[in-house]
Amino acid sequence: MLDELRRIVTEVTRSSDLRSALDVIAHRVQNALQVDVCSVYVLTPAEPNLEAALVLQATEGLNPAGIGRVRLNLNEGLVGLVARRAEPVNLENAPDHPAFKYIQDIGEEYYHGFLGVPIIHRGEVLGVLVVQSRAQRRFSADQESFLLTLAAQLASGIRQAQVSGELIQTRIAPPGWEAAVTAQGLPGSPGVVFGTAVPVLDVVDLDSIPERPVESPASEWAVLSAAIDAVRNEFSQLKQDFSRAAGSTDEHILFDAFILMLSGGSLIDSMHERVMAGHSAGIALRDAVREHTAVFEQMADPYLRERAQDIRDLGNRILVKLQARTQGPRQWPERIVLIGHDLSASHLAEIPTDRLVGIVSSSGSGSSHLAILARALGIPAAMGVADLPLARLDGQEVVVDGYRGWLIVRPAGSYRQELLRLAREEAALTAELAALSQEPAQTPDGVRIGLHVNIGLLADMAPSRTVGAEGIGLYRTEVPFQIRKQFPGEAEQASIYREAMETFRDQPVVLRTLDVGGDKPLSYFPIKEDNPFLGWRGIRLVLDHPEIFLTQIRAMLRASIGLDNLGILLPMIGSIDELSTAREYIDQAISELREEGEPIAAPRIGVMIEVPSAVYQIDLIAEMVDFLSIGTNDLTQYILAIDRNNERVASRYDALHPAVLRAISEVVDAGHLLGREITVCGELAGDPMGAILLLGLGVDVLSMSAGSLPRIKWVIRRFSAADARQYLARALAARRPQDVRHMLYDALVERGLGGLVRAGG
Ligand code: PEP
Numbered sequence: 001m002l003d004e005l006r007r008i009v010t011e012v013t014r015s016s017d018l019r020s021a022l023d024v025i026a027h028r029v030q031n032a033l034q035v036d037v038c039s040v041y042v043l044t045p046a047e048p049n050l051e052a053a054l055v056l057q058a059t060e061g062l063n064p065a066g067i068g069r070v071r072l073n074l075n076e077g078l079v080g081l082v083a084r085r086a087e088p089v090n091l092e093n094a095p096d097h098p099a100f101k102y103i104q105d106i107g108e109e110y111y112h113g114f115l116g117v118p119i120i121h122r123g124e125v126l127g128v129l130v131v132q133s134r135a136q137r138r139f140s141a142d143q144e145s146f147l148l149t150l151a152a153q154l155a156s157g158i159r160q161a162q163v164s165g166e167l168i169q170t171r172i173a174p175p176g177w178e179a180a181v182t183a184q185g186l187p188g189s190p191g192v193v194f195g196t197a198v199p200v201l202d203v204v205d206l207d208s209i210p211e212r213p214v215e216s217p218a219s220e221w222a223v224l225s226a227a228i229d230a231v232r233n234e235f236s237q238l239k240q241d242f243s244r245a246a247g248s249t250d251e252h253i254l255f256d257a258f259i260l261m262l263s264g265g266s267l268i269d270s271m272h273e274r275v276m277a278g279h280s281a282g283i284a285l286r287d288a289v290r291e292h293t294a295v296f297e298q299m300a301d302p303y304l305r306e307r308a309q310d311i312r313d314l315g316n317r318i319l320v321k322l323q324a325r326t327q328g329p330r331q332w333p334e335r336i337v338l339i340g341h342d343l344s345a346s347h348l349a350e351i352p353t354d355r356l357v358g359i360v361s362s363s364g365s366g367s368s369h370l371a372i373l374a375r376a377l378g379i380p381a382a383m384g385v386a387d388l389p390l391a392r393l394d395g396q397e398v399v400v401d402g403y404r405g406w407l408i409v410r411p412a413g414s415y416r417q418e419l420l421r422l423a424r425e426e427a428a429l430t431a432e433l434a435a436l437s438q439e440p441a442q443t444p445d446g447v448r449i450g451l452h453v454n455i456g457l458l459a460d461m462a463p464s465r466t467v468g469a470e471g472i473g474l475y476r477t478e479v480p481f482q483i484r485k486q487f488p489g490e491a492e493q494a495s496i497y498r499e500a501m502e503t504f505r506d507q508p509v510v511l512r513t514l515d516v517g518g519d520k521p522l523s524y525f526p527i528k529e530d531n532p533f534l535g536w537r538g539i540r541l542v543l544d545h546p547e548i549f550l551t552q553i554r555a556m557l558r559a560s561i562g563l564d565n566l567g568i569l570l571p572m573i574g575s576i577d578e579l580s581t582a583r584e585y586i587d588q589a590i591s592e593l594r595e596e597g598e599p600i601a602a603p604r605i606g607v608m609i610e611v612p613s614a615v616y617q618i619d620l621i622a623e624m625v626d627f628l629s630i631g632t633n634d635l636t637q638y639i640l641a642i643d644r645n646n647e648r649v650a651s652r653y654d655a656l657h658p659a660v661l662r663a664i665s666e667v668v669d670a671g672h673l674l675g676r677e678i679t680v681c682g683e684l685a686g687d688p689m690g691a692i693l694l695l696g697l698g699v700d701v702l703s704m705s706a707g708s709l710p711r712i713k714w715v716i717r718r719f720s721a722a723d724a725r726q727y728l729a730r731a732l733a734a735r736r737p738q739d740v741r742h743m744l745y746d747a748l749v750e751r752g753l754g755g756l757v758r759a760g761g
């Protein structure tokens with residue numbers, strides 16, 4: 001049966017359109033399972049005057065005249081039951097089942113054995129695949145998984161056909177069906193825009209480069225380095241375009257990273273070595289790219305895994321030049337929504353960027369460089385929108401909803417009007433937010449709050465300056481450690497930290513000490529544990545390796561010489577002993593450097609409050625430090641006992657849980673009693689709802705990604721601290737996180753800020 005399955009899957013994958021794929025399935029499954037009937041029902045979504053319905057789209061065995069005509073609503077029949085329950089229904093004698101519905105004219109009355117499986121795409125039921133037999137028969141577990149596997153194959157085809165519009169053009173389009181389709185992904189950059197889809201088709205493929213003999217390595221290298229130079233020049237041009245478009249010279253630092261990579265260093269060296277060893281330019285390029293991407297791909301941190309894509313993308317661009325492919329002149333639409341499978345920042349080089357209004361990528365997430373760039377430029381982006389039929393979207397009208405990570409294709413009628421209204425409001429909002437960059441984050445009743453940024457790579461710095469951040473609230477120093485092949489030394493670290501501290505001279509810069517372990521591994525320091533989040537992580541690891549800790553502290557101190565804006569932040573502190581030992585090492589490093597003659601000013605010392613035990617000893621901890629920084633990401637995970645990275649429990653993970661809020665509130669009260677400055681640096685700080693409550697709590701600094709900062713400033717400027725305190729009191733007394741969300745949502749809408757948390761509808 002496995003072979004048969006493989007054959008069917010291959011045939012389905014090769015089908016040119018959905019209709020033929022459905023026919024292949026119906027026909028081949030009927031044969032393979034020796035059944036009398038195999039049918040496919042596809043769900044057409046509800047429309048204003050039309051209920052959602054499962055429409056028969058293909059059948060072997062039933063009357064084909066029913067195709068496109070037989071419509072079952074979700075409460076009807078066994079097929080409806082499968083869709084409603086989103087699980088298989090396997091019955092020996094279907095007519096005995098209370099949900100059985102006799103459908104006239106398609107000849108179903110003769111069948112007894114029934115097995116229906118849902119066709120599910122990313123949790124959404126798209127249809128039902130059914131087999132039936134005349135005889136009473138119970139299908140085996142093997143047959144059930146066979147059908148489930150095929151249903152999974154069909155799901156992506158159906159999704160693509162819905163998005164491309166293929167389904168509406170067939171005879172099955174229901175009357176009056178407004179043909180808008182929504183493809184869902186992940187939020188990349190907020191905003192709602194209309195535009196014309198411009199797909200980036202993958203014209204090159206590093207993996208299909210053929211081997212060929214090389215006559216002269218020197219001339220081979222000349223060809224390859226010319227291609228590299230051409231790509232680098234393109235990026236330089238792009239960088240200029242972008243600084244013009246963004247109205248600042250800072251924005252393009254992401255491109256600098258690409259330009260740097262192409263100007264020398266290990267990627268280029270590796271290509272050069274390979275060419276000199278006798279490989280062709282293409283093969284040298286391919287293997288160097290593979291070698292470098294492999295390092296990133298092994299990393300558990302999604303942010304770093306994304307960097308593999310950047311390198312692959314650079315490789316593809318060089319390959320385009322190598323192959324001297326030209327796309328020829330093209331007519332660009334006025335408003336471009338760039339859509340592609342593995343889109344990354346360098347694809348922007350292919351289009352006139354002044355016309356770019358939206359970005360949709362079928363891969364990646366909110367932490368991709370592309371999303372970071374989109375946020376910095378204020379361009380809405382949806383990431384990870386799977387199964388996009390790229391070529392067929394070319395030229396279609398689309399809407400990008402970056403709040404929800406949606407791509408809406410062919411909006412029509414009243415839905416289109418509604419989206420247009422949202423897009424207009426959105427444009428007004430963006431203009432208003434941009435005007436705030438130099439304004440203080442101050443409430444109407446005069447309370448001032450510090451808005452700082454969280455950064456990981458130096459590339460994050462430029463967007464941070466543009467949005468008017470007043471300091472770095474959290475530098476995740478493990479990120480530069482993760483992208484290297486070995487522990488960086490004191491001098492190397494010092495130069496990285498120095499750059500951050502110089503960029504924000506005269507403003508506070510908080511460097512967190514190494515927080516590896518958990519979901520942040522170092523490839524050159526592997527740790528195998530059953531429970532990594534409860535294991536050797538953060539401060540626990542470095543206290544067991546003082547040589548690593550001391551080197552880092554010395555580098556931080558050195559970097560601060562003459563600037564004196566350093567704060568050192570200790571992650572994962574769960575006990576007084578950990579804190580006092582860490583402080584001793586810091587004192588040791590200060591004395592050593594002073595003995596070496598360095599003019600070291602004492603840094604401010606702070607502790608991340610992200611472990612429940614620290615919450616319960618907050619009075620003692622606060623006494624020992626200068627400031628506290630609440631890490632709501634981990635604090636939520638440890639208080640609720642819900643893995644912050646596990647999609648199965650993601651819907652239960654909520655930092656607005658009243659239990660988490662109570663913990664935060666205790667920390668703030670105890671810290672303030674001793675006059676300590678309190679920052680919140682977890683994602684809650686960048687969430688407009690979270691910011692209201694943190695304002696109510698009297699938190700001194702909110703630290704967040706640069707993209708969130710303008711919106712949070714807007715919230716602060718619209719909510720008085722007095723009102724925020726009232727919302728806080730209600731949130732602390734709430735029973736469930738949803739209650740807190742609803743209350744805050746209404747509060748935002750009341751002040752006309754609903755646009756910050758959702759794009760309507
Ligand atoms: C946190 O836990 O809230 C935090 C800011 O740190 P990280 O997300 O890096 O663990």
Ligand code: MG
Pocket residue numbers: 571610631633634
């Ligand atoms: Mg943390």
